[in-house]
Amino acid sequence: MIECTSPSRLRSTAGKLVAAMILLGGTIAAAGPLQEEPTPPAPPAAPEAPPRGAENLPAAAEITDRLDDAVARGLEQLASMQNEDGSFGRGRFVDNVGIASLCGIAFLGDGHMPGRGRYGEVVRRALEHILSKVTETGLIAGDGGHGPMYGHGFATLFLGEVYGMTPEDARVRDALERAVELIVNSQNDEGGWRYNPVPYDADVSVTICQVMALRSARNAGIKVPASTIERAVRYVKECQNQDGGFKYMRSAGGSGWPRSAAGVATLFYAGQYGDESIDRGLEYLVRQAMPSGGSAMTQAHYYYGHYYAVQAMYLAGGDWWSRWWPAIRQDLLEQQTATGGWIDQQQGSAYATAMALIVLQMPKRYLPIFQR
Numbered sequence: 001m002i003e004c005t006s007p008s009r010l011r012s013t014a015g016k017l018v019a020a021m022i023l024l025g026g027t028i029a030a031a032g033p034l035q036e037e038p039t040p041p042a043p044p045a046a047p048e049a050p051p052r053g054a055e056n057l058p059a060a061a062e063i064t065d066r067l068d069d070a071v072a073r074g075l076e077q078l079a080s081m082q083n084e085d086g087s088f089g090r091g092r093f094v095d096n097v098g099i100a101s102l103c104g105i106a107f108l109g110d111g112h113m114p115g116r117g118r119y120g121e122v123v124r125r126a127l128e129h130i131l132s133k134v135t136e137t138g139l140i141a142g143d144g145g146h147g148p149m150y151g152h153g154f155a156t157l158f159l160g161e162v163y164g165m166t167p168e169d170a171r172v173r174d175a176l177e178r179a180v181e182l183i184v185n186s187q188n189d190e191g192g193w194r195y196n197p198v199p200y201d202a203d204v205s206v207t208i209c210q211v212m213a214l215r216s217a218r219n220a221g222i223k224v225p226a227s228t229i230e231r232a233v234r235y236v237k238e239c240q241n242q243d244g245g246f247k248y249m250r251s252a253g254g255s256g257w258p259r260s261a262a263g264v265a266t267l268f269y270a271g272q273y274g275d276e277s278i279d280r281g282l283e284y285l286v287r288q289a290m291p292s293g294g295s296a297m298t299q300a301h302y303y304y305g306h307y308y309a310v311q312a313m314y315l316a317g318g319d320w321w322s323r324w325w326p327a328i329r330q331d332l333l334e335q336q337t338a339t340g341g342w343i344d345q346q347q348g349s350a351y352a353t354a355m356a357l358i359v360l361q362m363p364k365r366y367l368p369i370f371q372r
Contacts, residue, residue, distance in 0.1 A: 062325065062363040063363050063364070064329075066333060067329060067333065067360060070332075070333050070336055070340075070360065071110065071357060071360055071361060073336070073340030074106075074336065074340050074341060074342070074353055074356065074357045074360075075106070075107065075110060075119060075357065076340055077339055077340035077341040077353060078103060078106060078107075078341065078350065078353045078354060078357065079107075079119055079122050081103075081341075081349065081350045081353070082103070082122055082125065082126070085125075085129055085132075086100065086125035086126050086127075086128050086129030086130075086132075087099075087100045087126075087129050087142075088100050088103040088126075088350040088354075089348050089349070089350035089351070090348070091348075093347070093348045093350060093351065095142035095143040096142060096151060097129075097130060097133050097140055097141060097142045097151040097152070097154070097155045098150050098151035098153075098154040098155065099347070099348070099350055099351045099354070100126055100129055100130060100142075100155075101126075101130060101151070101154040101155045101157065101158035102154055102158075102351065102354040102355060102358065103126060103350055103353075103354040104123055104126035104127065104130070104158050104162075105154075105157065105158055105161060105354070105358055105367070106353070106354040106357040106358050106361070107119045107122055107123045107126075108123065108158075108161050108162070108165065108366065108367055109357065109358055109361035109364060109366055109367055110357075110361060110364070110366065111364075111366045113162070113165050113166055114127050114162065114166060114169075123162075126158075127158075127162060127172070130155050130158060130159065130175075131171060131172070131175055133155070134175045134178065134179070137178075137182060137197070138175075138178030138179050138181055138182035139152055139179075139182055139197055140152045140155035140156065140159075140175070140179055146195070147194070147195025147196065147206065148195065148196060148197065149186070149193055149194065149195055149196060149197055149206050149209065149210070150195070150205075150206060150209055152179065152182070152183070152197070152209075152213075153183075153193075153206070153209025153210050153212070153213045154209060154213075155179070156176065156179040156180065156183065156210075156213035156214075156216070156217065157209075157212055157213045157216050157369075159172055159175055159176040159179060159217075160176060160213060160216030160217040160219065160220050160222070160368075160369070161216055161220075161367055161368055161369060163176055163217075163220045163222075164216065164219055164220035164368035164369075165368060167220065167221070173222075176217055176220070176222055177222055179213070179217075180213075180214065180217045180222055180223075180224060182197055183210045183213060183214060183228075184214075184224070184225060184228050185197075185199075186198060186199055187199060187210075187228055187231060187232070188200060188201060188202050190202050190235050190238075190250055191231030191232050191233075191234050191235030191236075192204070192206070192207040192232065192235040192236070192250075193206045193207050193209075193210045194206055201249070202235060202249065202250070203248050203249045204236060204239050204246050204247070204248060204249070204259045204262055204263050204266070205248065205259055205262055207232060207235065207236060207262075207266060208236075208262035208263070208265055208266045208308065210232070211229070211232050211236075211266045211269050211270055212265070212266075212269055212369070214228065214229065215269040215270075215369060216368070216369045219368050219369060220368065229270050229271070232266065232270060233266075233267065233270045233272060235250065236263050236266045236267060236270075237267075237277050238250050239263060240263065240277055240280070240281065241254070241255045243255055243284060244260070244280035244281050244282075244283050244284030245257065245260040245263075245281070245284040245288070246259050246260040246262070246263035246264075246281070247259075255284065255288075257284070257285060257288040257289040257305055257309075258289075258300075258301040258302075258304050258305030258308070260281055260284055260285060260288070260289075261285055261289070261305050261306070261307075261308035261309035261311075261312055262305075262308045263281055264278055264281035264282060264285065264308075264312040265308045265311045265312045265315070267281070268311070268312060268315040268316075269315075269369075278316070281312070282312065282313070282316055282320055285309055285312065285313075286320075286323075286324075289305060289306075289309060290323075290324070290327060291306070291324070291327035291328040291330070291331040292327065292331075300346070302344070303342070303344055303347075303351070303352050303355035303356065304355070306328055306331075306332075306355075306359055307355045307358060307359060309324070309328070310324065310325070310328055310359045310362055311362070311370075313325065314362055314370070325362075325363070328359060329360065332356050332359060332360055333360075335356070336356070340353075341353040342355075342356040
């Protein structure tokens with residue numbers, strides 16, 4: 001049986017408790033709460049730093065007034081090198097689709113698109129030139145160049161970047177899809193590519209052209225088989241030497257810094273962030289090719305090597321990028337000619353100027369393939 005307590009008795013009991021507290025020199029508040037107060041919520045944790053390579057935040061003073069002036073003069077000079085048919089260069093370089101594509105990419109890197117911007121007409125004519133070189137097989141090739149797959153890789157990259165920025169052009173999508181299909185079908189058993197669009201042999205230099213092209217196309221929404229990328233990664237890793245550098249082909253050979261830069265970039269574009277092969281490759285590049293304004297400028301494949309090296313360091317981020325960027329920026333600014341271009345005795349001024357401009361515009365992050 002439950003005993004019921006009357007309201008008057010409850011009030012009397014409460015009064016006695018209050019009186020006892022007063023006699024003890026306390027108050028009701030001093031007695032403390034009947035129940036423990038909830039623990040205040042912990043402050044939100046600071047956001048974790050993005051993984052190396054997943055995001056490359058702009059660093060202080062990446063883009064300077066001197067850089068802006070150099071790029072403006074370089075683009076003006078490069079535009080003056082364009083021919084009536086949309087190609088670039090003179091002599092044996094005039095029908096080189098790789099050089100024409102790199103020149104187009106240099107203008108895209110400043111935000112100019114086909115028919116839009118100060119150099120929109122230059123980009124449009126370059127695009128029309130590349131589209132005119134698409135064959136029935138999907139191969140994009142002209143008469144100039146050292147092996148058609150070099151030019152095809154850069155041309156596919158150009159189409160991928162154009163389509164990623166202006167996806168309304170059905171002609172670009174059709175050419176891009178066929179170009180990607182040709183790359184996929186010409187991969188050899190080792191996992192790489194070589195000069196010709198047949199699955200026979202392979203080398204690191206041509207392979208990076210195709211991987212970068214495939215990455216650009218996939219970013220733009222074109223289907224690329226995962227197995228193609230996986231096999232390419234395996235091939236590139238098998239070309240790495242113990243010193244961290246990369247040999248030209250999977251068979252025995254010494255390391256070279258331009259192809260090592262290409263090898264590291266390949267692994268990054270294939271999504272191999274955090275792979276120890278990348279760390280070893282980056283360390284090799286710092287040892288062998290850190291820009292210093294010295295004799296490295298006269299080495300063969302200087303622009304080719306730094307085109308890939310700056311991408312590797314950009315994708316690595318952190319200290320890699322913060323140390324490399326000011327050094328290569330200074331090197332290229334010092335090499336610019338009075339007319340605004342750059343010179344390469346082997347590949348011509350249009351090639352050198354395009355490569356230098358692509359490197360110098362990396363911090364702008366306009367190109368889809370450089371965005372994270």
